[in-house]
Amino acid sequence: MMKKVLIFTDMGIDDSIALYYAHLNKNIEIIGVVVDYGNVSRQKALINSQYLFQVFNLSKDIPIIRGAEFPLTGEQPSYYPEIHGPHGLGPITPNQVQGISVGQFLEIEHLIEKYENELIIVNMGRLTSLATLFILNNCLMKKVKEYYIMGGAFYVPGNVTSFAEANFHADPLAVEIVLTNAQNTTLLPLNATSKAIITPQMINYIDYFDKSRVLKPLLKFYNRVYMTRDPHLKGSPVHDVLTLMAFTHPEFFSFYSHPIQIEKRLEVASRGQSILDTSFSDKRKHRVALDLNYQNFFNHFLLIMSGKQEEYNTI
Numbered sequence: 001m002m003k004k005v006l007i008f009t010d011m012g013i014d015d016s017i018a019l020y021y022a023h024l025n026k027n028i029e030i031i032g033v034v035v036d037y038g039n040v041s042r043q044k045a046l047i048n049s050q051y052l053f054q055v056f057n058l059s060k061d062i063p064i065i066r067g068a069e070f071p072l073t074g075e076q077p078s079y080y081p082e083i084h085g086p087h088g089l090g091p092i093t094p095n096q097v098q099g100i101s102v103g104q105f106l107e108i109e110h111l112i113e114k115y116e117n118e119l120i121i122v123n124m125g126r127l128t129s130l131a132t133l134f135i136l137n138n139c140l141m142k143k144v145k146e147y148y149i150m151g152g153a154f155y156v157p158g159n160v161t162s163f164a165e166a167n168f169h170a171d172p173l174a175v176e177i178v179l180t181n182a183q184n185t186t187l188l189p190l191n192a193t194s195k196a197i198i199t200p201q202m203i204n205y206i207d208y209f210d211k212s213r214v215l216k217p218l219l220k221f222y223n224r225v226y227m228t229r230d231p232h233l234k235g236s237p238v239h240d241v242l243t244l245m246a247f248t249h250p251e252f253f254s255f256y257s258h259p260i261q262i263e264k265r266l267e268v269a270s271r272g273q274s275i276l277d278t279s280f281s282d283k284r285k286h287r288v289a290l291d292l293n294y295q296n297f298f299n300h301f302l303l304i305m306s307g308k309q310e311e312y313n314t315i
Contacts, residue, residue, distance in 0.1 A: 010038025090221030
């Protein structure tokens with residue numbers, strides 16, 4: 001049975017790979033894409049989304065929805081062109097695409113009502129838009145079946161500071177709102193996502209089957225960035241893909257259930273730090289993926305990205 005998924009994204013490189021993975025995966029039905037600031041500005045992320053909808057041949061019936069432009073902290077966002085390129089798609093400068101419209105934020109409420117109790121929300125970027133929905137209509141958000149969130153770093157170094165992962169660091173107030181109110185939530189922190197490495201050999205294999213012709217330049221750029229920063233790495237991690245893989249193949253992960261504390265103070269070095277509360281707390285518990293079986297990830301990812309899923313399912 002296909003899972004109905006609403007994706008929240010800031011449409012950088014790993015978001016793009018995750019979008020194509022979801023499109024190819026026969027167990028996932030994308031019912032909408034909410035586009036926020038994050039890796040790039042919201043405007044660039046929207047242009048990227050329209051461009052990718054065209055090159056990936058996604059249905060025009062899937063709405064692209066305008067999300068948050070800046071965090072609940074009121075600060076101006078920080079962007080990361082050194083990681084994702086000046087436009088968020090590595091070496092690619094996307095064309096402005098005509099005929100793919102962008103909907104308004106409150107259209108999300110209609111989607112939640114329409115797919116009540118079967119909708120899965122996957123948040124791959126900053127949590128500002130998701131937190132805003134809880135502020136506007138907390139009761140409605142209880143109709144969402146499950147939440148999967150890429151974010152956090154538990155007892156491992158962050159990727160923007162020594163303490164914090166980028167999504168949690170950018171808007172810790174939004175993280176606190178979501179984790180306080182969301183039910184049936186699974187977090188995919190750097191503990192697991194940093195292990196989802198795509199090697200140059202994997203890129204060449206995927207490129208052989210890729211009809212869009214954009215995956216190789218995206219992934220080669222991403223590989224070069226990560227392997228330059230850390231020569232010990234054998235490739236680059238596709239963090240956001242795991243938010244989708246976690247509900248289609250939970251057996252790939254080691255999950256633990258704990259309350260979570262977030263450092264919300266903006267002026268401290270540990271801003272956005274995520275901590276597992278191992279005390280006997282009465283706070284809401286969330287499921288956290290602290291490890292990934294890489295071999296399972298490797299086999300499944302190549303199966304989906306090569307378009308061989310149907311062939312495999314008929315064996």
